[in-house]
Amino acid sequence: MSYLSNSKLIRRYPWVSPLLILLVLVLVYGWAVRGLKVDFELLQTSFPYIIDFVSRLFPPDWKVLDIAIKALIETVQMSLWGTTIGAILSLPIAIASANNLAPLWLQWLANLLQNAVRSVPSIILGLIFVAATGLGAPAGTLALGIYTIGYLAKFYQQAIEAVDQRSLESLQVMGASRLQVAQYGILPQVLPLGLGYTLWMFEYNIRAASVLGVVGAGGIGFQLKSYIDGFEYTKATTMMLVLLVVVTVIDAFSSQLRHRLDSM
Template sequence: MKHFASFWKRYFWVNRLLILCGVILVYGWALQGLKVDLTLLKDSWPYVTDFISRLWPPNLEILDIAVVRLIETIQMSLWGTTIGAILSLPIAIFSARNLAPRWLQLLANLLQNAVRSVPSIVLGLLFVAATGLGAPAGTLALGIYTIGYLGKFYQEAIESIDPRSIESLQVSGASWLQIAQYGILPQVLPLGLGYTLYMFEYNIRAASVLGVVGAGGIGFELVNYIRGFEYTKATTMMLVLLVVVTLIDTLSSKLRQHLEAM
């Protein structure tokens, strides 16, 4: 028994050492592929500090425009997240291994992966071409973009439910609807709402990026100011966005904690 324990201890540390060497090799390979030139970074530092100095002080004359565009961004995120959440729910059910047959899981997971592989900028360009410049294009882009992530989050929540509660309902002769109502929904709802709140936060940031392609929101004004070298006005936009994102992050974190405690 002592020999076995000694052998196992030795093998355990050899295994960990091999894993560590593998991790170091992978990171070394990735760093080599990046071809980082530290000398170039050092020489470019004056240009970086010069750019940052042009951002200050913020131009508060456009604060009213920033607030209007920020409200539009929140509206885009709210509707985009809601559309994505509604469409994600059936996809998550079809992709959950404890609810759907194998062939349906494969199709639903393929759809999720396909949506996640398309960058939000590309979706923004697609809907700008379909509906024109403005918030409607950004809202639709956020809705489709949300499906790829909330679908996966909801799937994980469904797959993490206690199977014993489902089995007990099945044994008692409950219908599929009753199983979903009394066995699945109470366990999934707190997690699902928490994931949805997180996605709402994220979409506010994503909506600002979509402004690059003219899909409305605060990002549209931000990009225009940067292109016009009006850096102090761009700083005002970024500061307003920072304040609101911080407030929403704080509120949603408290809501998620409350939901998790349910």
């Protein structure tokens, strides 16, 4: 009875439901702000310090441009190999975790593996591989490869689960084998999405690789941290500007390519 009366109340007063949602959002965000213990008075007096720090970043020191380009090339190489390694390892995990392909026990194990990888920050992975292989790009590449699995496996899984089941059933009725069902039913539907996700991950990994440099895992992040630690802020600015240009170019290129893949 209470459910029916509530339904009638919402139909009679349609503004009640949005008001309740707004009230819940206000309460949740208010709770979050209290938990952060934000000192608004301190924020008001902190702007001069922010302006002072930003002013030290300019003008960029273009004398280190050649160093920035070399470090950036290493970062792109790390991202390329890390994304490729992660994509290859992600595919069987995605198949094992898809609810329309794998048994329940295998789905549970594969999803547990995905969650375990995603729960480890990229910097921790960087530290692990720096301890294993030493400072430099190999450690960053391996860290990116493992880091990529946590995300691409989930993206691939969602693409596989979104496959139109009617097309698969039609192939099975025609007597197609499992391999033929995968080749002619699943792959054509998953491939454009999978390639789009992989391109997005490659673009993301370039930024992630710059963060891994903080723990000595090579790339432009290593140079960036070295300059900041040495208070050479204008040189650090050159590194950030070069990274910005390359990320923007790759983002534009990958966006166009993803658009073409989506229209396939």
